[in-house]
Amino acid sequence: MSQVANTIFSPELAARFDHLVTIYPLKRSALIPMLLYAQDEIGYVSDAVVTEIAQRIGIFELDVRNVLSYYSMLRTKPAGKYNVQVCTNISCMLRGGYELLDHCKHKLGIGHKEVTPDGLFSLEEVECIGACCWAPAVQVNYDFHDDLTPAKMDEVFQMYREGRGKDVK
Template identity: 75%
Template sequence: MSAIQNSIFTPETAARFDKLATIYPMKRSALVPMLLYAQDELGYISEPAITEIAKRLDLFDLDVRNVMSYYSMLRTKPAGKYNIQVCTNISCMLRGGYEILDHCKAKLGIGHKEVTADKMFSLEEVECIGACCWAPAMQVNYNFHDDLTTVKVDDIIEQYRQGLGKDVK
């Protein structure tokens, strides 16, 4: 396959996509990794991203959208600078996951898959994030926060608000 001309992605991401399309027995298998890389670069998966990825993998745009509809971690709208994902799966639910989610909704003034007016935070209710032993847990971008209380959540949100979030534990 020849490289896409006038890619919407950076040269590094476009080169990564070119390689991904060759390392799987079926090119289609590169779809989810490409979508994740596209989302990391763009902040969400835009219509032009869908079209380009479909072309790269010899798929229809609809094929890409169908896969996207299955995965809750793939977004078609921009998220906040800090995307808060609160787990409400069984372990987190039993240890207060819904209380943490409701607290985040009240604290931030937004609901599921919404973004604060200042675009600083977005909020999602998600399935298991793999922190069952330390429930309740949430993830902010790629940082995990566990053994949560509402007081701890307030501290975490405030640290992210102050730009100290990547160092928050």
């Protein structure tokens, strides 16, 4: 039975949240997983998401917002269908990360944390995504693309435009 009478989440996610708060010694420990799952389902962490998660955990909305503002992977505005995260940390920077970011900005016609007019792509400059050995690297939603050049990045964009899988070689 759901802890919130009128949930904004799917029945499956509401049930997952009900379970999450029971597996941690403190309900508050479920906050980050709940925010991530909610973002995956809704597309971003809206005010309604903040309100419901705070109710489910039994904490203040301000507590949720404090955590939300700390983690860069949590969004408070809708992203594109494909969220393109370009790493510019040291390994990627040394192997062309900034050039790749500039190429993405030019190709998509948007800047950091912006969304294309058709809603297909959003773009972010991010810190390390853990693919240093294969720099420069980009993460699109949960898919990694590495050892990129501007030409390879164009292939990645085309692949997503066409709705084709992940791997471009």
